[in-house]
Amino acid sequence: MKNAYARFVPLLFSALISCTKVSAQVTLITLKRENQREWDLYTKGLIQTDFMLDFQNMKVKDGFIAHSIEIPQHNSVNTNFSIKQSQIGLGIKQKTENGLSVYAEIDFYGPKGTTAPRLRHAYLQWNKWLIGQTWSNFSDLEIVPGIFDFVPPNGMIFTRRIQLRYTTPLSAKEILSISMEDLNIPSITLPADSLGWKKRAIIPTITTLYRYGSEKSYIKIGGILTPISYDTRSTLQDSYKTRTIMGWGALVSGKLYLNNNNIVSVQSSFGKGFETNNSNLNEEKYDAVPDPNNGNRLKTLPMFNLTGVYEHWWSPKWYSTAFISYSSLGNEDFISKDMTKNFQHIGMNIAFHPYKKMRIGIEGSYGRRHNFANLEAQAWRIQWSTSVSF
Template sequence: MSMSATSSAYEIKLDDSQSIKFGGYIKIDGRYVDGNIAYRDFWIGSGSVLPESQSQFKMFANESRINTTYKNGDVTAFVEMDFYGGGGNEIISNSSNPRLRHAFIKYKDVLVGQTWTTFMNTSALAETADFAGPMVGEAFVRNNQIRYTRGAWQFSIENPESFGGDASQDTAPDFVAKYTHSADWGNVSVAGLFRSLTTVSGESESGVGLSIAGKVKTTGKDDFRFQFHTGNTGRYVGVVAAQDIVGEEAEESTSYMVAYRHFWNDTSRSSVFYGNITTDITDVDRSHWGINYFDNLTPKLSAGVEVGNFEMAEQDADSNYVQFSVKYAL
């Protein structure tokens, strides 16, 4: 048995076919926000509109996470937790409860458990200090699922949830099919989402969504990331900015996100990003932009600052923020 340290985890070799890897990171954030949208540690595409602008400063470590990977031949098991599970208070302890993020088993080409929806292209997420980033324009949800991968193709049946309707009567899983083309210049994925949604009166409504996303290398180490989604994507895109069902109808939304990351040198980089979502029934028009700077002080320790704005245009509300972050990879 031997132990080795990498930039992202510590691995214990049990024998030639078995290993256990421990990873994660510790992240401390300080955030100052000024505006008239109520929020806490990060913005998830929605929030109460305050009668007037307010300012607030907070520090928190909830994004910190730990994970474990077990490998035995063709079997991989992975579990990860962070600390956005609620609990505690800021009067005495600042304690936070663990929250399950991922828990899945993978055998050869089949994955079973909770992880990122197959509808996502995780390489197309912007690098941000804000935990959520421009989620209003990103596909971002973790689902329990059964996924089959065959080369560039992935197919999955995933846990249904009629957000805004009567989820207690959901009787069919969501279906996702995705094709990803990868090359030296990066990757582009096209994904389709097929759903049976349940309205508040128990009626069934069909939902179909489309996603195009990717990450393209430009000059040097720089890259451009993009996402575009349309149709009945509901809770799969924008977090809670758009519902699946509004009354007796399936909501339609259009969303996009663009981000450019530039490396100033071998250790420092910046990203500028923008995300937006609009809907047809609730007339949502919400956006989030930001620009940041990160520097690796050591191979595992980084620090950064980000300034940005999130807006709910349909309610004439917005907030500006400045966030400082320090992150140590375990």
């Protein structure tokens, strides 16, 4: 404990003189050949530093993920200093409406806890079409709150996907988008035996999202169909047979400006076999699990999510964000007892913009995880952050 507090003071000092976050764009050069359209080569991103103080062990250090809270409860003080949220992007686009554009972006959330560069976005956009890797169409970027944490409220549907997307306005207030996304999206648990069942990627995930409203206040309704395919056999001598089950999900999301200083946002989602689209359960093998009462065939798990966000601007330079989220995953008796049954995530911050492209603040987060063995653990985090955008 004394060692933790001995590290706390210098790290806190470093964090407080270095913490912030915003979004901008810097044009590097404008290109134009005679009688042709102009092109802009630009860069954008942010440099963010975070100091985190945890009061319970969590497997994930750089973002608050309730699913990673270790069970049983083991209170301990841990500190972490990170620059992994920093992002650098480079793009080129035609200076015309619906022109061709290409964009790529990295952060520093590398594998195994390193700060190696990681590809976040890489896509090409033209007219109403987009192809490449970016945020899934089955999500709502507009509702993501102004928090410092690398991970949004844990009940949100929020992931990146390789995709082909078509987006079109239906009227002055309506927009519809449809996408085919990565064949390999489903994240499943296979039986732990010698038969060697295999996951297959055969049919792409299909999503649709409808938006109605103004630039500020709106409502979105979305749907997702996720085919889950795998190869099975009953004995080692048998040939593999491919089975496919269907995962599905529905999403309702919206934002309401009560006035310029008070904003309320809500998102809810429900369905079966789409757990990996949850920001907390991405690639955690919860979409389908084996049912030993039915020959170990995979069965999709139900999931329900609910998130509420309130943002208040105290002045043009000061604001606070508060949120609460809840997620639940069914109650099947064949699910492994160490798997997560439900989790909650609550947070609040206060942020200051001393300059337009700089943000400094402090944030508190609380989470609770409950597994199928009816054991639970709780965790608290305090985070000091600073970022500068360009």
